[in-house]
Amino acid sequence: xxxxxxxxxxxxxxxxxxxxxxxxxxxxxxxxxxxxxxxxxxxxxxxxxxxxxxxxxxxxxxxxxxxxxxxxxxxxxxxxxxxxxxxxxxxxxxxxxxxxxxxxxxxxxxxxxxxxxxxxxxxxxxxxxxxxxxxxxxxxxxxxxxxxxxxxxxxxxxxxxxxxxxxxxxxxxxxxxxxxxxxxxxxxxxxxxxxxxxxxxxxxxxxxxxxxxxxxxxxxxxxxxxxxxxxxxxxxxxxxxxxxxxxxxxxxxxxxxxxxxxxxxxxxxxxxxxxxxxxxxxxxxxxxxxxxxxxxxxxxxxxxxxxxxxxxxxxxxxxxxxxxxxxxxxxxxxxxxxxxxxxxxxxxxxxxxxxxxxxxxxxxxxxxxxxxxxxxxxxxxx
Amino acid sequence: xxxxxxxxxxxxxxxxxxxxxxxxxxxxxxxxxxxxxxxxxxxxxxxxxxxxxxxxxxxxxxxxxxxxxxxxxxxxxxxxxxxxxxxxxxxxxxxxxxxxxxxxxxxxxxxxxxxxxxxxxxxxxxxxxxxxxxxxxxxxxxxxxxxxxxxxxxxxxxxxxxxxxxxxxxxxxxxxxxxxxxxxxxxxxxxxxxxxxxxxxxxxxxxxxxxxxxxxxxxxxxxxxxxxxxxxxxxxxxxxxxxxxxxxxxxxxxxxxxxxxxxxxxxxxxxxxxxxxxxxxxxxxxxxxxxxxxxxxxxxxxxxxxxxxxxxxxxxxxxxxxxxxxxxxxxxxxxxxxxxxxxxxxxxxxxxxxxxxxxxxxxxxxxxxxxxxxxxxxxxxxxxxxxxxxxxxxxxxxxxxxxxxxxxxxxxxxxxxxxxxxxxxxxxxxxxxxxxxxxxxxxxxxxxxxxxxxxxxxxxxxxxxxxxxxxxxxxxxxxxxxxxxxxxxxxxxxxxxxxxxxxxxxxxxxxxxxxxxxxxxxxxxxxxxxxxxxxxxxxx
Numbered sequence: 060x061x062x063x064x065x066x067x068x069x070x071x072x073x074x075x076x077x078x079x080x081x082x083x084x085x086x087x088x089x090x091x092x093x094x095x096x097x098x099x100x101x102x103x104x105x106x107x108x109x110x111x112x113x114x115x116x117x118x119x120x121x122x123x124x125x126x127x128x129x130x131x132x133x134x135x136x137x138x139x140x141x142x143x144x145x146x147x148x149x150x151x152x153x154x155x156x157x158x159x160x161x162x163x164x165x166x167x168x169x170x171x172x173x174x175x176x177x178x179x180x181x182x183x184x185x186x187x188x189x190x191x192x193x194x195x196x197x198x199x200x201x202x203x204x205x206x207x208x209x210x211x212x213x214x215x216x217x218x219x220x221x222x223x224x225x226x227x228x229x230x231x232x233x234x235x236x237x238x239x240x241x242x243x244x245x246x247x248x249x250x251x252x253x254x255x256x257x258x259x260x261x262x263x264x265x266x267x268x269x270x271x272x273x274x275x276x277x278x279x280x281x282x283x284x285x286x287x288x289x290x291x292x293x294x295x296x297x298x299x300x301x302x303x304x305x306x307x308x309x310x311x312x313x314x315x316x317x318x319x320x321x322x323x324x325x326x327x328x329x330x331x332x333x334x335x336x337x338x339x340x341x342x343x344x345x346x347x348x349x350x351x352x353x354x355x356x357x358x359x360x361x362x363x364x365x366x367x368x369x370x371x372x373x374x375x376x377x378x379x380x381x382x383x384x385x386x387x388x389x390x391x392x393x394x395x396x397x398x399x400x401x402x403x404x405x406x407x408x409x410x411x412x413x414x415x416x417x418x419x420x421x422x423x424x425x426x427x428x429x430x431x432x433x434x435x436x437x438x439x440x441x
Numbered sequence: 442x443x444x445x446x447x448x449x450x451x452x453x454x455x456x457x458x459x460x461x462x463x464x465x466x467x468x469x470x471x472x473x474x475x476x477x478x479x480x481x482x483x484x485x486x487x488x489x490x491x492x493x494x495x496x497x498x499x500x501x502x503x504x505x506x507x508x509x510x511x512x513x514x515x516x517x518x519x520x521x522x523x524x525x526x527x528x529x530x531x532x533x534x535x536x537x538x539x540x541x542x543x544x545x546x547x548x549x550x551x552x553x554x555x556x557x558x559x560x561x562x563x564x565x566x567x568x569x570x571x572x573x574x575x576x577x578x579x580x581x582x583x584x585x586x587x588x589x590x591x592x593x594x595x596x597x598x599x600x601x602x603x604x605x606x607x608x609x610x611x612x613x614x615x616x617x618x619x620x621x622x623x624x625x626x627x628x629x630x631x632x633x634x635x636x637x638x639x640x641x642x643x644x645x646x647x648x649x650x651x652x653x654x655x656x657x658x659x660x661x662x663x664x665x666x667x668x669x670x671x672x673x674x675x676x677x678x679x680x681x682x683x684x685x686x687x688x689x690x691x692x693x694x695x696x697x698x699x700x701x702x703x704x705x706x707x708x709x710x711x712x713x714x715x716x717x718x719x720x721x722x723x724x725x726x727x728x729x730x731x732x733x734x735x736x737x738x739x740x741x742x743x744x745x746x747x748x749x750x751x752x753x754x755x756x757x758x759x760x761x762x763x764x765x766x767x768x769x770x771x772x773x774x775x776x777x778x779x780x781x782x783x784x785x786x787x788x789x790x791x792x793x794x795x796x797x798x799x800x801x802x803x804x805x806x807x808x809x810x811x812x813x814x815x816x817x818x819x820x821x822x823x824x825x826x827x828x829x830x831x832x833x834x835x836x837x838x839x840x841x842x843x844x845x846x847x848x849x850x851x852x853x854x855x856x857x858x859x860x861x862x863x864x865x866x867x868x869x870x871x872x873x874x875x876x877x878x879x880x881x882x883x884x885x886x887x888x889x890x891x892x893x894x895x896x897x898x899x900x901x902x903x904x905x906x907x908x909x910x911x912x913x914x915x916x917x918x919x920x921x922x923x924x925x926x927x928x929x930x931x932x933x934x935x936x937x938x939x940x941x942x943x944x945x946x947x948x949x950x951x952x953x954x955x956x957x958x959x960x961x962x963x964x965x966x967x968x969x970x971x972x973x974x975x976x977x978x979x980x981x
Contacts, residue, residue, distance in 0.1 A: 280522030350546030
């Protein structure tokens with residue numbers, strides 16, 4: 060590795076592969092030591108490699124969400140007791156609610172054991188950690204840049220999302236403007252009438268804006284047709300539809316117990332292949348290039364590879380017993396620390412060092428001290 | 442470069458075509474100015490160049506429009522994107538991405554320009570338009586002039602041969618407009634790009650035009666070099682009107698040309714008594730509205746700092762100052778609906794801020810910058826009836842008021858379909874229905890053409906004659922010269938000048954109207970004044 064490293068953003072797809080790999084690995088284990096290790100890894104990488112963009116600050120909300128998941132899990136487990144073993148350590152006893160005889164499958168209340176609480180805690184921790192993995196991907200990869208690497212056939216979808224993100228604040232601004240203007244006309248009515256007075260001008264404004272945006276996009280070359288002919292467009296549509304149908308059948312085949320065996324995997328494979336073909340063909344419909352595309356170089360391979368290796372290792376449970384990955388808490392004991400999964404997770408943690416440093420915000424930020432956002436058409440301040 | 446061959450454009454449900462049998466040739470490298478009244482089809486003509494009309498707007502186009510040999514009949518706008526760049530009135534509404542650099546690249550991405558070339562062109566364009574410092578900034582935090590320059594840059598990166606600008610400066614203050622027009626003329630002179638431009642405030646652009654296309658309003662189009670064309674156009678800047686009045690041949694188009702020609706005229710009218718622009722109004726000792734120590738701030742930013750303002754009955758006050766100088770905040774604070782952190786407003790013993798909005802409205806009426814914010818019903822009649830209900834019993838109805846302001850607006854018209862001037866009149870009628878003695882107009886001249894501004898001046902005069910105190914915030918010096926008795930200039934929330942119109946605007950070279958610049962040191966402001974002075978000469 061060279062001595063000076065040029066700051067740049069890592070390819071968003073690499074971050075997503077890395078995060079999904081970790082999430083997959085997490086789904087295989089309830090070992091709290093491994094789960095905490097994964098959380099530590101996420102924290103380390105984010106602390107090292109996130110920008111100060113608004114989406115990058117969202118990770119803490121995912122952490123809160125994880126905590127809520129754990130709490131809900133424990134509370135439910137305590138209320139809907141599922142029986143206590145002879146050797147269990149009872150923490151406390153809730154009053155028992157007697158259910159009618161036709162509803163006898165569910166016990167509400169009763170003694171709550173330490174073992175049960177621990178088990179539900181680790182279960183919640185697993186789900187929470189998976190959430191945090193996705194949150195990490197969101198924090199590390201710029202969502203707009205991630206949308207740009209969508210295959211050409213899905214390009215329109217990406218643009219729609221980007222436009223929607225841009226339009227939302229404008230809608231709020233025009234809502235505030237109209238609400239303020241209503242007072243000038245002594246907006247007397249309340250309820251439906253007053254709402255009408257706000258909603259209609261705002262919607263008309265939004266509609267006008269979107270028409271103007273559409274005209275502007277059209278005259279700047281959006282949606283130029285590439286080399287595709289009408290025949291090829293039809294082939295694309297047919298491929299995609301068949302592919303999706305195949306995927307549906309395949310999923311059904313895999314999940315439904317009474318479905319014939321041959322329906323599952325083969326249908327998924329064939330359906331997936333059709334979809335990929337369709338996307339490739341459809342991509343030719345649109346001809347575009349992208350400005351300053353994120354390159355895929357060494358660091359991307361290592362980061363994405365780290366995620367994949369971790370996932371594969373934990374999925375195949377190579378070198379470790381199922382027992383080590385999913386330790387039981389009855390009888391009560393300290394969970395084991397399997398060596399190979401720990402190494403795999405540490406490998407994923409190298410992303411925090413291997414990924415190139417993030418670009419620092421530009422010095423011209425100081426010019427931002429302009430008096431109130433001028434975009435809110437002069438005057439009418441919020 | 443651009444060729445209109447017997448073009449007739451008719452919109453669906455329209456009784457007559459907007460453009461009829463237009464033949465037009467615009468050559469490579471020309472700056473072509475499109476002039477005409479509001480609604481005469483300027484935007485239609487501009488839209489036809491890249492095929493937005495009729496591909497996007499609907500309607501039928503007979504004949505052929507060709508750009509560089511490519512016909513818009515076979516090529517929709519997106520297929521012409523590499524040839525024609527279009528910039529509209531409101532840049533913010535046309536931005537697709539959210540930072541300057543990405544916006545500049547967007548058009549090229551659509552055209553599949555190779556990444557290396559894109560990178561180079563973005564850098565060149567940043568330099569060409571002086572945007573290099575702003576490259577990473579978010580688009581919505583730029584000022585209006587900067588946004589419009591980014592909009593121009595974002596079409597330039599596709600290396601179009603033609604640039605179509607539809608009123609690029611109408612939403613900008615004079616300084617920002619200068620900034621955009623300077624960028625535009627540089628493009629014409631340095632890159633030889635063909636520019637087709639529509640603009641309301643002609644006084645800013647006539648001197649740059651190589652050719653003028655005039656839309657008469659009945660669908661006919663004539664074109665030619667600027668000087669002969671302006672002898673008979675339906676709209677003309679003051680410099681041209683003065684030239685017409687004085688019979689100068691060829692017509693001068695810039696203040697410089699006119700000033701060199703104006704020697705004899707100055708001699709004739711020197712020593713004559715200068716007619717008043719406006720009839721002298723006796724100012725009552727007690728003001729209608731007395732504001733003291735107004736302070737408005739948004740968070741840490743002071744918008745209005747400690748402003749005192751007296752408004753007198755029968756007086757028209759113009760409120761001037763650059764965008765963001767606090768004009769709107771001041772008006773809203775005076776009306777009582779806007780925020781106000783300190784100070785008092787006294788209208789006949791009451792403070793509108795402490796009254797209900799209905800009572801405040803009967804004391805001070807305000808027409809906001811976007812009048813359509815107040816309209817939400819689907820016909821003019823419904824809006825008027827609603828105003829009658831809201832305002833309670835009083836002499837006359839909103840309909841009478843509207844007919845006095847702008848006669849002939851049909852009851853069943855949808856408020857959105859009205860022209861800019863008609864919509865302003867409608868909202869003004871709704872506000873006047875509450876019979877306020879103080880009327881505030883926030884940037885009413887935006888989007889009005891010369892006849893529209895004349896109509897507005899008549900309305901404002903009528904209000905003043907009826908004993909109202911009127912405040913008009915505007916950037917338009919020519920309008921102020923002819924319509925205002927008094928000018929208040931705001932800068933950074935402070936009042937920096939307050940006095941009679943002639944004193945305040947003639948004193949500053951930037952603010953002075955064209956006639957004042959041409960006839961200096963004689964303190965004339967408007968063509969009508971010169972006309973009156975010459976008329977009195979004829980009589981003598």
